[in-house]
Every structure is written in structure tokens, then in C-alpha cells.
Amino acid sequence: MKRKIRNIRLSLIPFLAFAALFYACQKETEMDEFPGSLIVELRESFVENERIPAIYVVTQEEFPCANFYIDYTYSHTEGQRNIRFNRLVLPGNCLTAFGRAKAFIELESMHDGIHNVHLEVNNDKLLTEFHLATDILTVEMPLGKIWSIQFPETMMYRLSDDYVWGYVHAIAPQSHNDYSQFFKQLTEAGAEEKQLEPGNYGFFRVGEDSFVLFVHEMHFHPETPFVLLFDNDFQTLTDIAYSFSDDFVIVLYSAKGDVYHNQQP
Numbered sequence: 001m002k003r004k005i006r007n008i009r010l011s012l013i014p015f016l017a018f019a020a021l022f023y024a025c026q027k028e029t030e031m032d033e034f035p036g037s038l039i040v041e042l043r044e045s046f047v048e049n050e051r052i053p054a055i056y057v058v059t060q061e062e063f064p065c066a067n068f069y070i071d072y073t074y075s076h077t078e079g080q081r082n083i084r085f086n087r088l089v090l091p092g093n094c095l096t097a098f099g100r101a102k103a104f105i106e107l108e109s110m111h112d113g114i115h116n117v118h119l120e121v122n123n124d125k126l127l128t129e130f131h132l133a134t135d136i137l138t139v140e141m142p143l144g145k146i147w148s149i150q151f152p153e154t155m156m157y158r159l160s161d162d163y164v165w166g167y168v169h170a171i172a173p174q175s176h177n178d179y180s181q182f183f184k185q186l187t188e189a190g191a192e193e194k195q196l197e198p199g200n201y202g203f204f205r206v207g208e209d210s211f212v213l214f215v216h217e218m219h220f221h222p223e224t225p226f227v228l229l230f231d232n233d234f235q236t237l238t239d240i241a242y243s244f245s246d247d248f249v250i251v252l253y254s255a256k257g258d259v260y261h262n263q264q265p
Contacts, residue, residue, distance in 0.1 A: 033122060034087075034122050034148070035059075036059060036060040036061040037059075037060040037148050037149065038057055038058070038059060038060070038148065039058050039059070039060055039150055039152060040055050040056070040057050040149060040150065040151050041055065041056045041152065041153070042054075042055060042056075042151075042153070042154075042155075042156035042200060043055060043056050043203075043214060044202030044203055045104075045106050045216070047106060047109075049257050051255070052106055052107060052108060053107045053110055053130065053132065053137055054104060054105060055083075055105050055107065056102070056103075056104055056214070056217060057085070057103045057104075057105065058100045058101070058103075059088070059100045059101045060100075060150075061100070062098045062099060062100055063088075063098065063099060064096070065096070065099070066095040066097040066098065067091065067095040067099070068088050068090050068099065068100075068101035068102075069088070069091070069102060070085055070087075070101045070103035071085075071086045071087045071088070071089045071103075072084060072085045072086060072105065076108060079115075079116065081108070081116065081117045081118065082118045083105060083117070083118070083119050083120070084121075085119075085120065085121040088101045102217045104216045107130075110132050111132070112132050112133055112134060113132060114129050114130070114132075115129070115132065116128070116129060116130075117139075119149050121149055122148055124149065126142070126147050126148075128140065128141045128151075129141070133158075134158065134160075135157065135158050135160070136155065136156070136158055137155070137202075139151055139154040140154070141154075155200070156199075156201070157196075157199050157201045157202070158202060159201055159202065159203070159255045160255065161255050161256050162231040162255070163228070163229060163230075164191070164229075164230045164234070164237060164253065164254045164255070165203065165204060165213075165225070165227045165228065165252075166225070166226060166251045166252040167222030167223070167225045167226065167250075167251055168182060168244075168250045168251075169222065169248065169249050170247065170248055171246075171248060171249055171263075177224075179224060179248070181244075182241075182248065182250070185240045185243075186228065189230075189232070189236050189237065190230060190231075190232050191229065191237065192229040192230070193226060194229055196227055202214075203255075204225075204227075206227075211225040213225065234252075234254050234256070234258045234260070237252055237260075238260040238262075244262065245262045248262070249261075249262065
């Protein structure tokens, strides 16, 4: 268990013309057309302690300002969720680095079953079916057309409530990074370390030799991540993490919506 640099493409050249405008911008700037495709990835989120499906949306193209975001409209009518991607928006001054525009969209509560999710961008309309079960979410969509909205993968594993995940690293760069005592205490408290199959787990992604943590639209690549099975009080794990506060940064998340950072009050 256990991180992405995109080459600058020739397709970026047209956008360099926008850079001078963006660098001088003192107020919100908009682009009404979406160049290229939108990439959609499946996620999960918590709203008022309820786990709900979500999607992370990012432009395929990169732009000369890293703080573009995707403006969208969301509605839920007659058993169908409708998402229209309206425009790209630059809020104020340009952050002078190349980046992609992003959006994180929570889809409200869903019961197990089939749910219609209608996506629209640049007059391209895609009607998908989200098939939700206790342990998996899959997406079905029409075949035979190249859509402006793409799902690189159409399946997401859903963790049971007894999963806990997080990461640990030494506070000082040159300090020791022997975490064996920390993991020993986790095991003694009843936690079982899990090695998951590669895939998207809603809150993180496991690769053959990689681990990416999702926090809304943010992605993190912790050096020492872990995934645990723990069917006990989350406070037990936070007490252990707190006891290592002088040496390690430890962050814990649970599938019930708990979050703990041992360096924060």
C-alpha cells in the first residue's frame, strides 16, 4: 500500500493568451465554454454524520491559473439528480501556476438501489445510472458515443463502518521514523491492519505501490498510510495517537465520520 505530474501539452498554447488577463484580474473572471472534457471520479462524503455519494470533477485541460473552479447548478427533481456545469470561474487574482479547475459535489442521501444522475456540459447531456449497494457503487451510462463527460472508472468500493484509516510521519525531518510502537499499541487495542486490493474506496485510493487520500477536492500522498479494522470506540485510537504527539504527526479518519489530528487542539 501505500503520488502526478502532467506534461504541458500543446493544447495549452491557446490558454497562454488568457494569462496576461488573469494575472491582472482583481475580480472574478469567467469562461463560459469548457475546453476539452470533464473527468468525473466517484467519492463519498459526510453530511451531518450521514455518508453520502459524491463526485469529484476536474477539467482534462490545465490552465495558467491554479485557482480556477467549476461553477455548477445542482437540483433533485422527480427521482433524478441534475448537475449542469455552467462555467469556469477565476475568483480574484490568478495563482500563477498551471492547474486544473475542480468541483466537489455531494449527491445527497441515497438508499440502496438505482438512481438517475443527469450531467450536462456544453450542451452535451449524459444520463447515468448510479447503482448503490452496501459495499459498492457502480455507474452505468449509454455506449456508442464519445462524451464530454468521462468516468475513468465506473466502480467504487464502499467501506463498512468498522474501518479506520490515516497516516503517520515524524515531526522533525531528521528525527527517527520508527513507528513500530505506535502500530503495536494499535494492535493491542484491538485494531487489525488491512491490506486492501487496489481500487477507489471513496475516501482514498489504493494502488499497487501508492496511497492517495481524498479530502473533498484535495488529494494527499502520505508517506506512511494505514488502514485498520476496528470495531471499538474511536476515542481509544485517538488516545494512542495523542500519546505520540511529541514525536509524530498522526491523523485518523473513520467510516463513521470521525476525524482526529494529534497536533491540533
